[in-house]
Amino acid sequence: MKDNVVFVQGNEAFVEAALYAGLDFFAGYPITPSTEIAELLALRLPKKEGVFIQMEDEISSMCAIIGASLTGKKVMTATSGPGFSLKQEAIGFAVMTETPSVIINVQRGGPSTGLPTSGSQGDVMQARWGTHGEHAIITMTASNNQDAFAITVDAFNLSETFRTPVILLFDEIVAHTRERLIIPEPGEIKVIERLKTSVKEGTDYHPNLPREDGRLPMSDFGGVHRYNVTGLAHDMWGFPTTDSTTVYNLMHHLVDKIQGHSKEITRTKEYYIDDAECLLISYGSSARTALHVVEDRRLRGEKIGLLELQTLWPFPAEVVKKKSVNARCVIVVEMNMGQIVHEVKKAVDDPEKVFLANQINGSFIQPTDVLNIIRIIQGKGA
Amino acid sequence: MAVKDYIREKFFPHIWCPGCGHGTIMTSLIRAIEKLEKEKNDIVIVSGIGCSSRICGYLDFHTLHTIHGRALAFATGVKLSRPELTVIAPMGDGDAFAIGGNHLIHAARRNIDITAIIMNNNIYGMTGGQYSPSTGYGDFATTAPYSNIDHPFDFVKLAVGAGASFVARTTTYHVTSMIKIIEKAIAHHGFSVVEIMSQCPTYYGRKNKFASAVDMLKYYNDHTTPIGSKDKEKNPELIERGIFVDKEMPEYCDEYDKIIKMASQGE
Numbered sequence: 001m002k003d004n005v006v007f008v009q010g011n012e013a014f015v016e017a018a019l020y021a022g023l024d025f026f027a028g029y030p031i032t033p034s035t036e037i038a039e040l041l042a043l044r045l046p047k048k049e050g051v052f053i054q055m056e057d058e059i060s061s062m063c064a065i066i067g068a069s070l071t072g073k074k075v076m077t078a079t080s081g082p083g084f085s086l087k088q089e090a091i092g093f094a095v096m097t098e099t100p101s102v103i104i105n106v107q108r109g110g111p112s113t114g115l116p117t118s119g120s121q122g123d124v125m126q127a128r129w130g131t132h133g134e135h136a137i138i139t140m141t142a143s144n145n146q147d148a149f150a151i152t153v154d155a156f157n158l159s160e161t162f163r164t165p166v167i168l169l170f171d172e173i174v175a176h177t178r179e180r181l182i183i184p185e186p187g188e189i190k191v192i193e194r195l196k197t198s199v200k201e202g203t204d205y206h207p208n209l210p211r212e213d214g215r216l217p218m219s220d221f222g223g224v225h226r227y228n229v230t231g232l233a234h235d236m237w238g239f240p241t242t243d244s245t246t247v248y249n250l251m252h253h254l255v256d257k258i259q260g261h262s263k264e265i266t267r268t269k270e271y272y273i274d275d276a277e278c279l280l281i282s283y284g285s286s287a288r289t290a291l292h293v294v295e296d297r298r299l300r301g302e303k304i305g306l307l308e309l310q311t312l313w314p315f316p317a318e319v320v321k322k323k324s325v326n327a328r329c330v331i332v333v334e335m336n337m338g339q340i341v342h343e344v345k346k347a348v349d350d351p352e353k354v355f356l357a358n359q360i361n362g363s364f365i366q367p368t369d370v371l372n373i374i375r376i377i378q379g380k381g382a
Numbered sequence: 383m384a385v386k387d388y389i390r391e392k393f394f395p396h397i398w399c400p401g402c403g404h405g406t407i408m409t410s411l412i413r414a415i416e417k418l419e420k421e422k423n424d425i426v427i428v429s430g431i432g433c434s435s436r437i438c439g440y441l442d443f444h445t446l447h448t449i450h451g452r453a454l455a456f457a458t459g460v461k462l463s464r465p466e467l468t469v470i471a472p473m474g475d476g477d478a479f480a481i482g483g484n485h486l487i488h489a490a491r492r493n494i495d496i497t498a499i500i501m502n503n504n505i506y507g508m509t510g511g512q513y514s515p516s517t518g519y520g521d522f523a524t525t526a527p528y529s530n531i532d533h534p535f536d537f538v539k540l541a542v543g544a545g546a547s548f549v550a551r552t553t554t555y556h557v558t559s560m561i562k563i564i565e566k567a568i569a570h571h572g573f574s575v576v577e578i579m580s581q582c583p584t585y586y587g588r589k590n591k592f593a594s595a596v597d598m599l600k601y602y603n604d605h606t607t608p609i610g611s612k613d614k615e616k617n618p619e620l621i622e623r624g625i626f627v628d629k630e631m632p633e634y635c636d637e638y639d640k641i642i643k644m645a646s647q648g649e
Binding site: 024025027043046047049051053055056057059060061063064065066067068069070071072073075089090093221222223224226227228229230231232239240 | 642
């Protein structure tokens with residue numbers, strides 16, 4: 001067997017992927033169930049002359065990676081539930097200053113301290129709207145190690161391409177499930193590097209003047225160009241402003257650069273969708289349960305399929321609309337009281353055909369949890 | 383070079399009130415950097431939120447204006463990524479010791495080579511005059527209309543206790559020594575804390591019976607004394623100024639380099 005085939009838990013797969021994508025700098029704080037990510041990077045990053053630092057809290061971890069990213073490093077932090085809440089203000093700073101950064105949130109049961117060692121998908125809306133103020137954000141997820149690897153590399157690529165924080169919304173079950181991972185050879189998955197300015201030293205560099213295509217080439221902070229970075233609304237110099245036209249343009253730029261590229265950012269997987277009368281929509285570890293149900297019912301001749309979402313934000317409404325058009329019923333499988341289900345209802349032609357199959361007791365959602373809903377919809381009773 | 387060669391004139395006039403001490407600190411910081419013969423491209427300024435933080439925009443260095451209380455956390459990320467840069471973090475009293483107190487004590491514990499400059503005006507000025515962790519017991523503020531019952535921190539003692547390897551205090555009255563202290567703090571290889579008492583005539587002064595900025599500056603002269611002076615023996619109420627700690631300790635970025643060497647030897 002080749003030595004790039006490993007048997008690891010999800011947290012290890014995320015680490016392998018981050019290193020594959022070129023991670024240079026990690027700052028974190030211990031929290032269950034994401035701690036293994038920090039432990040592994042403490043071991044691995046110094047070997048490649050990268051920086052690992054355990055900060056004094058969750059907030060400073062997020063701040064430190066933003067500082068490092070501005071100087072030209074590829075950066076990441078990792079946390080879970082309560083830590084994700086604490087990082088929100090600084091995530092907003094990364095949004096406003098357009099600083100590439102990757103944030104892993106291994107979701108656990110909440111609210112508050114909740115269920116630290118149990119799986120949950122309760123942070124979907126927090127990933128979208130957790131930081132204050134109007135903004136757009138990218139959030140990705142995956143259901144198994146191999147996909148999590150590809151999606152993590154993707155997260156770094158999207159973060160650099162769109163100059164935005166990208167949230168990797170994994171969950172405890174994916175993070176702690178041990179399974180096979182084939183680590184791709186270098187070059188097998190494309191790794192995107194940061195777009196740097198071509199403005200020469202000694203020439204005025206406008207850090208916040210978008211090119212015609214909307215992109216903002218960066219100059220490493222602390223390098224040849226001196227410029228200001230601020231979380232205040234700012235002009236093309238990066239200097240604070242309240243000028244209404246400038247603020248209008250800034251806000252539209254921040255939102256449009258992501259919402260306007262939804263197609264490029266959308267990642268989904270399809271299983272038996274073409275003739276599906278019953279369409280399951282799921283993501284993260286719940287999609288494993290959903291896939292089990294689909295494969296099991298297919299053996300019995302039922303026309304059932306699965307659309308697995310790997311991009312949660314911006315929500316892939318177009319794909320959901322297109323793929324659900326022939327389905328008589330759509331069942332969203334998720335481990336919360338219904339978060340993505342509302343987005344699905346907004347996206348489909350008839351919201352009345354959308355149902356929720358969920359679990360919120362700390363246990364992994366079971367096939368029977370989904371089957372009971374299917375039976376009720378079919379009029380057979382649970 | 384002239385002071386104006388270090389500032390971004392196009393962003394003036396600044397937002398500070400008439401009589402504010404922060405401009406004096408900015409000029410002194412520039413003078414100290416000039417004396418150290420640092421290139422403008424060598425200097426990074428990282429600030430938080432508040433009146434103090436606006437120093438960022440005006441200085442022609444690499445400037446990072448962050449979020450309230452977290453300047454040192456951002457500065458840690460910058461310094462660890464580019465240890466060759468000189469990183470200076472000007473902060474207000476609330477910024478550094480209320481919302482940001484945790485980051486300050488931990489930066490001190492690590493002894494990372496960052497110069498923290500506490501522009502202490504004893505008040506939250508940007509929000510209009512609320513009591514801060516350095517507002518005196520019995521002082522008045524918009525949120526202490528009857529009298530402040532909080533006891534103030536002694537920032538110097540706190541920094542010393544947290545293990546900072548350079549700790550100093552000065553005031554905006556004592557400009558010549560302020561420049562020297564900032565110069566030494568920046569040159570110091572490790573975490574430096576410089577508390578600079580800076581007058582806020584608009585909010586602290588008006589609420590606490592100071593008729594003008596000049597009165598406040600005179601107060602700094604009359605109520606402070608060099609460390610170990612005889613005046614202090616006679617009047618223990620006097621606030622000491624000068625350099626309290628200046629010691630060599632292993633610096634964090636240097637220590638991290640050792641970790642990299644150990645990790646690569648383990649291959």
